Amino acid sequence: MKKIREIKIGNVVLGGNHPIAVQTMWDKPIETVDVNLMKSINKLESYGCKLIRFAAPTIESVPLLGKIAEKTQMPLVADIHFDYKIALECMDYNIPKIRINPGNIGASWKVEEVVKKAGDTNTVIRVGANGGSLPKNLKKMENRAEAIVLAAEEQLNFLESLNFHNIVVSLKSSDIEENYYTNEVFHSRHDYPLHLGITEAGPLIPSVVKSSIGLSRLLKEGIGNTIRISITDDPLKEVIAANEILSVLKMNSTKRINLISCPKCGRSSFDTHTFTQEIQDYLYSVDKDISVAVMGCMVNGPGESEHADLGISGVGNSIAIFKKGEIIRRESACSAKEAFIEEIEKL
Numbered sequence: 001m002k003k004i005r006e007i008k009i010g011n012v013v014l015g016g017n018h019p020i021a022v023q024t025m026w027d028k029p030i031e032t033v034d035v036n037l038m039k040s041i042n043k044l045e046s047y048g049c050k051l052i053r054f055a056a057p058t059i060e061s062v063p064l065l066g067k068i069a070e071k072t073q074m075p076l077v078a079d080i081h082f083d084y085k086i087a088l089e090c091m092d093y094n095i096p097k098i099r100i101n102p103g104n105i106g107a108s109w110k111v112e113e114v115v116k117k118a119g120d121t122n123t124v125i126r127v128g129a130n131g132g133s134l135p136k137n138l139k140k141m142e143n144r145a146e147a148i149v150l151a152a153e154e155q156l157n158f159l160e161s162l163n164f165h166n167i168v169v170s171l172k173s174s175d176i177e178e179n180y181y182t183n184e185v186f187h188s189r190h191d192y193p194l195h196l197g198i199t200e201a202g203p204l205i206p207s208v209v210k211s212s213i214g215l216s217r218l219l220k221e222g223i224g225n226t227i228r229i230s231i232t233d234d235p236l237k238e239v240i241a242a243n244e245i246l247s248v249l250k251m252n253s254t255k256r257i258n259l260i261s262c263p264k265c266g267r268s269s270f271d272t273h274t275f276t277q278e279i280q281d282y283l284y285s286v287d288k289d290i291s292v293a294v295m296g297c298m299v300n301g302p303g304e305s306e307h308a309d310l311g312i313s314g315v316g317n318s319i320a321i322f323k324k325g326e327i328i329r330r331e332s333a334c335s336a337k338e339a340f341i342e343e344i345e346k347l
């Protein structure tokens with residue numbers, strides 16, 4: 001497998017033998033850094049998010065990002081467009097990575113200033129290209145995938161000409177074939193870590209389908225060092241989806257619970273939908289390599305989930321917890337969640 005150069009972003013290293021880092025992007029403007037905001041950010045971390053990106057639309061937004069950086073272990077990435085001064089400002093705070101598009105920063109001396117300060121402050125720069133926003137000179141190319149690669153290489157060459165190599169690259173398309181081709185070609189030519197994602201992938205279901213198919217092919221070939229599942233929905237869902245993809249591919253860096261749950265059918269007497277929702281926060285933040293089943297009926301549930309380490313199902317107010325298909329405990333509906341967590345803790 002090709003060796004990818006190591007790029008350190010705060011406490012996360014991409015490339016080398018380091019695991020693939022899950023990341024997301026915060027989806028709202030930051031107006032204040034309060035307890036609720038930090039609670040949501042900490043929740044993303046507990047679900048397995050390793051890097052978090054924020055838009056930095058104005059100079060005034062940067063100190064707020066600096067404040068967040070003081071309160072979380074996750075390294076911050078600032079997303080900057082148009083104004084090079086915002087990029088310079090970010091580097092006065094604990095923001096170890098910035099994402100810029102040199103094409104919209106303006107005159108090359110402005111990009112040079114950003115790159116110089118990034119060198120002085122050991123800040124990583126993410127550059128890249130997106131099928132939807134190609135520079136004018138490449139827009140007319142018939143082969144759009146090749147145009148995306150060339151657009152990224154133009155930015156890369158410029159940074160390298162300034163002797164700057166602390167770089168992560170992204171090449172994104174909303175078309176999964178095009179996305180595959182661009183990343184595969186870039187990977188064959190360069191050794192910079194790649195940020196993978198299917199851009200503008202849509203709401204939850206279309207995005208997860210496209211991202212799973214599009215990214216797993218690359219990941220299985222050893223291509224990609226950090227992933228973001230772009231979803232028109234809560235960033236928490238992006239983190240869950242990314243970790244699920246990595247878990248299925250057995251590429252997850254941390255132990256995770258494999259949640260098996262039945263869809264329910266006409267035989268169902270236990271509400272798997274509600275119970276799964278209620279226990280989700282706990283399950284996604286536990287560091288255990290086990291399988292847990294939430295099944296809708298006592299007729300087929302225990303049998304269908306025999307291979308799970310622990311399962312739960314029930315009839316009305318009588319809830320059964322079972323281990324490898326055998327009932328080990330009975331509870332009422334109101335004590336079921338607590339009892340189930342207690343049994344998971346014992347494993």
Ligand code: SF4
Pocket residue numbers: 262263264265266267268269295296297298299300301304
């Ligand atoms: S476990 Fe029971 S409720 Fe769930 S799908 Fe199977 S038969 Fe239906």
